[in-house]
Amino acid sequence: MRIGELARTTGTKVETIRFYEAEGLIPAPARTRGNYRDFDGRHLDRLSFIRRSRDLGFTLDQVRVLLRMADNAQRSCEEVDAIAREQLDQVDRKIADLRSLRVELSGLVNQCQQGTIAECRILEALRPRQ
């Protein structure tokens, strides 16, 4: 399987796959006579794992740990759980932050009366000491 096909089946950009290989997240694949990368099913699985984890918001460093865990079937699952919980906490914090931001922003937006800049309430709200 060439890199373009792998990219299409996983919804990843070609450059990103090469980047993951350079970062050691997926093993270097075999090469064809023409020096094209030749991926197999294990590469596909590993890349899908990485993409799914990234979609869930895990950092590449977290993904690295998860991959190491996944390769190490005997160890306890505690660390995996901790990483997932930490991620969940972060998501909760981000949601809370964005909610309070939303309140402020929609306050701004609703004040705009379409006048000139001189009387713009948005800019006024951004300006210090009123």
Place this chain on the structure above:
Amino acid sequence: MRIGELARTTGTKVETIRFYEAEGLIPAPARTRGNYRDFDGRHLDRLSFIRRSRDLGFTLDQVRVLLRMADNAQRSCEEVDAIAREQLDQVDRKIADLRSLRVELSGLVNQCQQGTIAECRILEALRPRQ
């Protein structure tokens, strides 16, 4: 006012202030005999405006536009409103994304039974083709 004091009063790091100056977001201040930056009230106002905008999630490019608007009192306030509305839309989209992410993640976290990696449901959920 030296850079450290400006940093403390605005809650900005010293390096960030220098960065804003290099980016042209705040004008280059006067210098003391010892080549220290010497800021005045206008710098403080402008930096506060920038920080407040950044806290509200505007990008530096958006801040640049807002600053240009604020310096230009005759023009219509439309563009300011558009920028604020776009930012609000983005915040709404981010919140929605994070909410659905949260559903998935909390599903994962609640499945962990603290066994070994081999039976870890989190890793299973990340793994492709079950």
Place this chain on the structure above:
DNA sequence: TATAGACCCTCTAGTCACTAGAGGGTCAAG
């Protein structure tokens, strides 16, 4: 007067997770 310590300077490179581009090579179809 010497020196310690807090503060400041410039310049460069690093962060994260890619993304884009230059400048080239390979391969199958027409």
Place this chain on the structure above:
DNA sequence: CTTGACCCTCTAGTGACTAGAGGGTCTATA
């Protein structure tokens, strides 16, 4: 034999800072 899709490597750019090296300035105290 040429076109065009695809592939290669390598370098640099993105956003918004952040950190560090290697130095200079200023004030207070011994």
